[in-house]
Amino acid sequence: MSRDKSVTASNDGGAIRRPLTAERVIVGAVALADEIGIDAFTIRKLADAIDVKPMTIYHHVPNKEAIIDGMVDYVFSEIDLPPSDLDWRSAVLIRSRSMRQVLAKHPWASPLMESRTSPGAATLQHHEAVLGCFRSAGFTLEATGHAYAVLDAFLYGYALQEATLPATGGEEMAQFAAQIAHQMSPDEFPHLAEFTIEYVLQPGYDFGNEFEFGLNLILDGLQPK
């Protein structure tokens, strides 16, 4: 707001003022969304974050939708591809764990990733690699379709659930569950009360553990057919 727009400053007053690029917009957008969430994410705040004025952004990107497309593709680019020199189970395990980690870092991403209709390059490369992993292992096209559908449904759904939790296993978690528990009477919801108090609120509980259980269950159920 009150920044002196250095008309002077031959070398630009210390800060390098290289031209903005679409990529810098996207990277800044991802960082901002991580910080304040997708709902609070606005063009004006993004402009502040990357230190330009709002309308500058529109010279590098057509509109907000395109920014979100770029953010999604960026997230895809962060996910490790299944290594092609391993058996399919190990390879899928690796990319699945990586995907979980990435989606946990960007809680806003999961609902968007499956709902974009114009995939970027990284998105296509990702799907290519996963499909290739199954096909090379001898999965039929049908078996591949089955496998990919269940697996990704689980991964996206799990990310969705995990995104709600404050911080798995921590103090906030207990506080959160306790607040929920407070809203229900044990008479009306006996199983819910039991589950919350005698399981979720117990010291060792960590929702994160459910991931490996589910992932292994699904992988156990898949075969090349």
Added chain:
Amino acid sequence: MSRDKSVTASNDGGAIRRPLTAERVIVGAVALADEIGIDAFTIRKLADAIDVKPMTIYHHVPNKEAIIDGMVDYVFSEIDLPPSDLDWRSAVLIRSRSMRQVLAKHPWASPLMESRTSPGAATLQHHEAVLGCFRSAGFTLEATGHAYAVLDAFLYGYALQEATLPATGGEEMAQFAAQIAHQMSPDEFPHLAEFTIEYVLQPGYDFGNEFEFGLNLILDGLQPK
């Protein structure tokens, strides 16, 4: 549903002008969101849809967030609970299929249902019934936690995927896939091209079939422990 709390049934100038209620707001909101999607859903459009002026709504509901909370709880209320007189597998199958159907009717719902922090009555009743179903079947608390986590991750994730598709198995579907296929060169993405052209675009293909496969795979992997 068809409650009629008309204090005075006497006519009101031709059109029945019974007072607005919070429930009518919610029901109208769900219908409107089904029609135009959650992003386009605004208070003004909702007001038009239920034939009042925008600010009238705020006399029955504190704000837009509360409307969304109500919408989510309404969606939960539509899902069949697992019948308590069946074995756990059949009971869970029924509620899962119902859930899929309901979430397909309300494509905007899945990302919201897992991210609300103030559950309504129907939401609590739903979780109570599902937990009770597992517990009554002899599942330990831990096994119940595992089971519920995988299962719902799959259901929400599947709903997310299904929400993207235009209309499964139809003409639009093929058109959609063809458009995607157009964006990728078969040289760069051979597996993606193969999968799309020789499987997805094939006459008999219907993504909806993946649901039963995944659901059964998961149920097969669950046990009371």
Added chain:
DNA sequence: AACAATACTCGTACAATGTACGATAGGCAA
């Protein structure tokens, strides 16, 4: 060196949104 074309940056403005703040009108009790 001069100058035109181009590439960026930004100020201003507008329509659409959520919603705060009353102003109103009808019903009912006294």
Added chain:
DNA sequence: TTGCCTATCGTACATTGTACGAGTATTGTT
């Protein structure tokens, strides 16, 4: 009647995405 409560609404304001065009810096051509 008078006064109060409930439900509806008109107006207004801050916040959003972004169209338009005016500035400034950079580059290419001569």
